[in-house]
Amino acid sequence: MALADIAGRMRAAEALGGRAPGSVRLIAVSKVQPLNRVEAVLAEGHRLFGENYVQEALGKWPALRDRFGPVQLHMIGPLQTNKAKVAVELFDAIHTLDRPSLAQKLAGLAQARGASPQVFVQVNTGQEPQKAGILPADLDGFLKDCRAMDLAPTGLMCIPPEAEDPAPHFAMLAAMAARNGLSGLSMGMSSDFETAIAHGATHIRVGSAIFGARTYPR
Ligand SMILES: *Cc1c(COP(=O)(O)O)cnc(C)c1O
Secondary structure, X not given: OHHHHHHHXXXXXXXXXXXXXXXXXXXXXXXXXXXXXXXXXXXXXXXXXXXXXXXHHHHHHHHHHHHHOOOEEEEOOOOXXXXXXXXXXHOOEEEEEOOHHHHHHHHHHHHHHOOOOEEEEEEOOOOOOOOOOEOHHHHHHHHHHHHHOOOOOOEEEOOOOOOOOOHHHHHHHHHHHHHOOOOEEEOOOOOOHHHHHHOOOOEEEEOHHHHXXXXXXX
């Protein structure tokens, strides 16, 4: 089955990269997948999932958590400020902190709740105008501003440009994380997760390779 196949490929990539076995976490990206496919992966024992849309996740996961027990949920899609409150209650981690206004919102919510999901800063490593994320040149200052608000991101996330070799983008993200003392690296998807693991990924986000093609392209 696909999940076991992915796990085997992860173990091989960890070994090849001199990484400890099991040091990379697999986020099963279940956005827009039919419920029966998600249930099948839960039934196999997997308990870490990624979603892109707050509304969709809210409609799906409370009931699945009731049925299957604790499931870790990571938000990997763009987060609107007006959905941040719902998001911090539903998700264990947010991979898409991409602007100062959202940092401010998350910092305020963390203070009010006395708890915060784990936060990753999304970096626009390809400097693509249509893509979200902090530009590489602005990252160190942005992290400083976050910490001044008592928001402590623990990692970085990127989505390399589609037509490019992802390796230099993963290497750049790893260097930026190391420079800033951040241990988390959310990088690598179905087509390139082994390359990401070679460059130090701690969290890979894999959708179609586990669940099959999504019913409509995004
Ligand atoms: C959809 C999505 C993924 C999963 O993509 P696949 O190619 O299906 O593995 C990973 N990361 C983000 C940010 C996504 O939106």
